[in-house]
Amino acid sequence: MAKKVVPEAERRRRRPTRQGQVLSEALIVETALRMLHEHGSAGLTARRLGAALGTDPSTVYRYFAGLDGLTRAIGEELMGRALDTWRATGEWRADLRALGLAIHASYLAHPQAAVLTASRVTGRPREIEVDETILGILRGAGFPDVDAVAVYHAFIDLALAFAALDAGALALKDEARERDERMWNSTYARLPAATHPHIAATARLLAERMNRSAYPTVLETLLDGAAERLVGAGRLGG
Amino acid sequence: MAKKVVPEAERRRRRPTRQGQVLSEALIVETALRMLHEHGSAGLTARRLGAALGTDPSTVYRYFAGLDGLTRAIGEELMGRALDTWRATGEWRADLRALGLAIHASYLAHPQAAVLTASRVTGRPREIEVDETILGILRGAGFPDVDAVAVYHAFIDLALAFAALDAGALALKDEARERDERMWNSTYARLPAATHPHIAATARLLAERMNRSAYPTVLETLLDGAAERLVGAGRLGG
């Protein structure tokens, strides 16, 4: 832990860096995102961040409790961006679908960052806002609380899990360019039918499909399941 | 990259370490897994591994192309273990369910290792074997190739994505003990109903549910969806 981290809200003095840069949490997060894009998911280092900000590396520790704290703030930022692009329509299925895709897309827009953050629960405001929103959609649609919580749990974990998985693939593609991308066209497509009949038989279909995300399909399946739960509950409840 | 990595199969000379240890890929992977358990997911370092093996750290590079190569071998090992605990029954739904749960369980048995490997596609033998198995189950059950591939894609990505997500939570719990675990009982349970009515209304249900994995539920939903796809295809095809 650094000496003491002053929360952004209580910050008064804004002493500029030797190079004239005035720091803030937002600026640091933004710069970190850019560095992740430029140098890959392992490229976020205090020293490089300092250089990019025109600052001594250790200054970052006045704003975040270590790089780990910065990482959590980045996750919070991505979640916030998802929420900002989303609009409610009142139709629960459409709203959930759009929100799920927005979260997924927001993380995939910064795959190198997503790799670091998507599987972490931060408990920060924007993340809580997303949770509240999802529960609101479900309870508003008439799901009994037990079902609303069950669907919420599946929904949010699905979104985050696929965000992390797909971001991993995408980040790898950017970093170790194409090595992985061609796996399905090279390694898998060349397996002999004698030892791997099923892969051999479907190689073309696999190559077509495996470079896309399974998330939209799985999400739709989940929504189907939820819809059935809803009519079931309706029958019982009223 | 190290100087040159000799594949395990072509290894002849087995010169023991100064401390009498005879090395092998298997021994190194096993030791790495133990170290991950003992020191957490960031605790796998060449130096520590060397110490645990009674070896100079750089020796590891004779067996793996860097720690990254070792990491991939660990992933392969976990996937192999999942396959080894699984038995086919001939009933596609039961077989898929069991295989999915086996993969998930195998990774969660070593959460710190799973965090490092679950979102990486290795293209190594046991991983390919799993893929072949899944496709075999689906095609054997009568799924047309297009559907088999679609369900396969959703199935394997779902298993890996949740393995990574849940392992992340579990590894965190072991390392930063309970800080995260109590999130749902502390942070979330204390949100005022005025600002977060839906979370407040369901706080008790959330606390109960959020510390378990959503994977079994989601997997079941996916299998439901697949079953409907199958009867649909049956109607069209025959």
Place this chain on the structure above:
DNA sequence: GGCTTAATGTCTACGGCGTTGGCATAAGGG
């Protein structure tokens, strides 16, 4: 059994990392 050769383990070193503690300084309140 002795010789050769190259596989394997060991040593040393490089550049980079996160993080801390002490210090200088200038912003803002009075």
Place this chain on the structure above:
DNA sequence: CCCTTATGCCAACGCCGTAGACATTAAGCC
């Protein structure tokens, strides 16, 4: 205008992954 202290800067610590040169010894051959 002075005081306080938040804030930025500096130097240093103990890690890290990994490469290159070197030492040793097992295996293959006669």
